[in-house]
Amino acid sequence: xxxxxxxxxxxxxxxxxxxxxxxxxxxxxxxxxxxxxxxxxxxxxxxxxxxxxxxxxxxxxxxxxxxxxxxxxxxxxxxxxxxxxxxxxxxxxxxxxxxxxxxxxxxxxxxxxxxxxxxxxxxxxxxxxxxxxxxxxxxxxxxxxxxxxxxxxxxxxxxxxxxxxxxxxxxxxxxxxxxxxxxxxxxxxxxxxxxxxxxxxxxxxxxxxxxxxxxxxxxxxxxxxxxxxxxxxxxxxxxxxxxxxxxxxxxxxxxxxxxxxxxxxxxxxxxxxxxxxxxxxxxxxxxxxxxxxxxxxxxxxxxxxxxxxxxxxxxxxxxxxxxxxxxxxx
Amino acid sequence: xxxxxxxxxxxxxxxxxxxxxxxxxxxxxxxxxxxxxxxxxxxxxxxxxxxxxxxxxxxxxxxxxxxxxxxxxxxxxxxxxxxxxxxxxxxxxxxxxxxxxxxxxxxxxxxxxxxxxxxxxxxxxxxxxxxxxxxxxxxxxxxxxxxxxxxxxxxxxxxxxxxxxxxxxxxxxxxxxxxxxxxxxxxxxxxxxxxxxxxxxxxxxxxxxxxxxxxxxxxxxxxxxxxxxxxxxxxxxxxxxxxxxxxxxxxxxxxxxxxxxxxxxxxxxxxxxxxxxxxxxxxxxxxxxxxxxxxxxxxxxxxxxxxxxxxxxxxxxxxxxxxxxxxxxxxxxxxx
Numbered sequence: 001x002x003x004x005x006x007x008x009x010x011x012x013x014x015x016x017x018x019x020x021x022x023x024x025x026x027x028x029x030x031x032x033x034x035x036x037x038x039x040x041x042x043x044x045x046x047x048x049x050x051x052x053x054x055x056x057x058x059x060x061x062x063x064x065x066x067x068x069x070x071x072x073x074x075x076x077x078x079x080x081x082x083x084x085x086x087x088x089x090x091x092x093x094x095x096x097x098x099x100x101x102x103x104x105x106x107x108x109x110x111x112x113x114x115x116x117x118x119x120x121x122x123x124x125x126x127x128x129x130x131x132x133x134x135x136x137x138x139x140x141x142x143x144x145x146x147x148x149x150x151x152x153x154x155x156x157x158x159x160x161x162x163x164x165x166x167x168x169x170x171x172x173x174x175x176x177x178x179x180x181x182x183x184x185x186x187x188x189x190x191x192x193x194x195x196x197x198x199x200x201x202x203x204x205x206x207x208x209x210x211x212x213x214x215x216x217x218x219x220x221x222x223x224x225x226x227x228x229x230x231x232x233x234x235x236x237x238x239x240x241x242x243x244x245x246x247x248x249x250x251x252x253x254x255x256x257x258x259x260x261x262x263x264x265x266x267x268x269x270x271x272x273x274x275x276x277x278x279x280x281x282x283x284x285x286x287x288x289x290x291x292x293x294x295x296x297x298x299x300x301x302x303x304x305x306x307x308x309x310x311x312x313x314x315x316x317x318x319x320x321x322x323x324x325x326x327x328x329x330x
Numbered sequence: 331x332x333x334x335x336x337x338x339x340x341x342x343x344x345x346x347x348x349x350x351x352x353x354x355x356x357x358x359x360x361x362x363x364x365x366x367x368x369x370x371x372x373x374x375x376x377x378x379x380x381x382x383x384x385x386x387x388x389x390x391x392x393x394x395x396x397x398x399x400x401x402x403x404x405x406x407x408x409x410x411x412x413x414x415x416x417x418x419x420x421x422x423x424x425x426x427x428x429x430x431x432x433x434x435x436x437x438x439x440x441x442x443x444x445x446x447x448x449x450x451x452x453x454x455x456x457x458x459x460x461x462x463x464x465x466x467x468x469x470x471x472x473x474x475x476x477x478x479x480x481x482x483x484x485x486x487x488x489x490x491x492x493x494x495x496x497x498x499x500x501x502x503x504x505x506x507x508x509x510x511x512x513x514x515x516x517x518x519x520x521x522x523x524x525x526x527x528x529x530x531x532x533x534x535x536x537x538x539x540x541x542x543x544x545x546x547x548x549x550x551x552x553x554x555x556x557x558x559x560x561x562x563x564x565x566x567x568x569x570x571x572x573x574x575x576x577x578x579x580x581x582x583x584x585x586x587x588x589x590x591x592x593x594x595x596x597x598x599x600x601x602x603x604x605x606x607x608x609x610x611x612x613x614x615x616x617x618x619x620x621x622x623x624x625x626x627x628x629x630x631x632x633x634x635x636x637x638x639x640x641x642x643x644x645x646x647x648x649x650x651x652x653x654x655x656x657x658x659x660x661x662x663x664x665x666x
Contacts, residue, residue: 051532166621196395197559198618201603205617223533226605249609267537269566270607278566280537284502
């Protein structure tokens with residue numbers, strides 16, 4: 001929740017420029033990510049918000065270079081991690097970057113851990129691959145990282161298998177693998193959706209502490225504006241493969257400038273106050289293989305004009321650090 | 331027994347008739363050891379003395395974390411689980427003693443909508459047959475009447491008559507949930523159990539479904555039992571809220587009162603753990619440590635005391651008495 005100005009002075013660690021990831025399917029080309037650009041500073045938390053099919057997860061997989069190919073391919077754009085373009089790296093070069101400089105916490109700890117290896121083994125794997133160190137040091141590092149994510153009795157827990165841990169503990173192990181090599185950028189893809197609320201609160205607090213301890217740049221992929229409100233400094237709202245609005249978290253909440261953001265925010269019930277009737281966005285998110293030429297939100301938009309269905313809107317600045325792609329701002 | 335578990339029945343009278351009543355409901359599952367000659371080594375007390383009322387046209391929400399017994403409670407109401415102890419009364423009549431015909435009538439009066447519309451609709455049936463299936467069993471209608479009702483139901487849930495010829499896979503998640511609602515409504519139930527009806531849906535679709543459920547409640551005057559873990563959803567949908575922890579209700583009250591004067595430390599912790607709706611909302615730092623203990627061996631005294639941040643002396647030994655904070659708002663905690 002700290003939109004501290006200190007972050008603005010930090011160096012940019014990740015810069016994404018015009019990223020396009022397409023999939024060839026039998027229904028035609030699916031433009032899952034269609035020109036996404038953003039940058040991320042050291043110690044900053046960026047939230048990428050969107051519904052299923054908005055391209056947020058494909059963006060995340062593109063950053064990790066984990067797009068299954070075929071059918072998918074990064075067709076255009078650059079992903080600069082400290083100046084190094086990840087798109088141009090060979091598979092071998094990428095595997096030395098993946099996990100050590102840019103790491104991922106996946107949504108479902110039930111399926112992202114291997115059931116037949118002990119958790120010590122799985123946390124140690126990432127360390128062994130990326131650092132050339134003797135076995136005893138690896139064991140020591142595994143214990144250190146498990147303690148960092150507050151796993152009680154780490155010495156005995158390292159020998160446990162995933163099924164012996166609760167959901168919250170398993171998610172901590174996945175988090176431990178993510179931070180084990182002290183990455184510069186950590187991507188968390190809906191890390192708390194399968195957790196109970198009180199466990200979710202514990203985990204979010206832990207992530208925040210880990211981030212502050214080593215100045216990690218964090219990307220939160222989520223559909224939940226609550227997580228954004230609690231955790232993020234900046235927000236990018238995605239719809240049909242593009243960022244439709246981006247800005248500081250307070251700008252987005254106080255002055256949502258894209259009709260989609262505005263509608264999403266007013267369609268969520270509030271914990272703190274009574275709402276007589278929620279705004280509901282009619283219709284459904286579009287299918288990505290035959291997108292209209294204009295703004296893809298136009299069919300569901302309450303302010304849609306003629307122009308909207310013809311030309312995709314350019315990005316207009318609301319303030320210096322806040323823009324939205326909507327013709328109303330022209 | 332009535333002194334040890336929270337009895338959420340004496341509600342402030344809202345003038346609506348009591349439809350469904352649960353009293354001292356318990357469900358204990360045996361834990362067995364050995365394959366051929368199995369021995370019961372313990373009991374999982376999934377639900378351990380729960381009482382509440384559902385009134386006509388109102389919504390009762392049950393919130394709690396996984397393992398608190400909220401789904402088991404719903405299953406008992408749906409007659410999918412036989413209660414170990416306690417009674418369920420529908421319109422004043424006890425279900426356990428009901429005749430076969432009365433039980434059949436009960437089953438059609440209490441319907442359910444489940445969380446996941448991808449697995450709750452048979453993929454091999456056309457929408458027409460899916461929606462008509464409960465009517466074939468429970469109502470004696472001609473083919474033509476049935477068709478007409480299916481079309482009317484589809485329109486009521488915001489779809490069109492021509493959708494009747496399609497199969498479930500041709501619908502999106504939100505539309506499927508609409509189909510599940512139409513199916514539940516087809517036999518004119520008085521109560522619908524909604525088990526996490528929106529949590530599997532996209533954010534922009536959730537509001538559509540919640541508003542639809544509210545509209546249908548007005549139109550059909552049906553009561554809802556809403557099982558949810560998302561507090562904001564409960565606040566929006568419910569007239570009454572019951573908070574469950576380890577098989578028991580710890581706090582119960584009218585929604586507005588309960589959200590404004592939250593009393594039980596567990597409810598407070600749930601509220602604090604819930605995500606804020608705006609970045610400027612400061613939340614009290616009251617994060618619960620640890621996880622829900624096993625219902626196999628629940629703690630002595632107040633079941634919440636090992637995790638409670640404001641635990642006092644009698645909590646670990648004495649079961650707390652029930653106290654009424656305001657009309658209809660009851661709490662089971664030693665602090666009061």
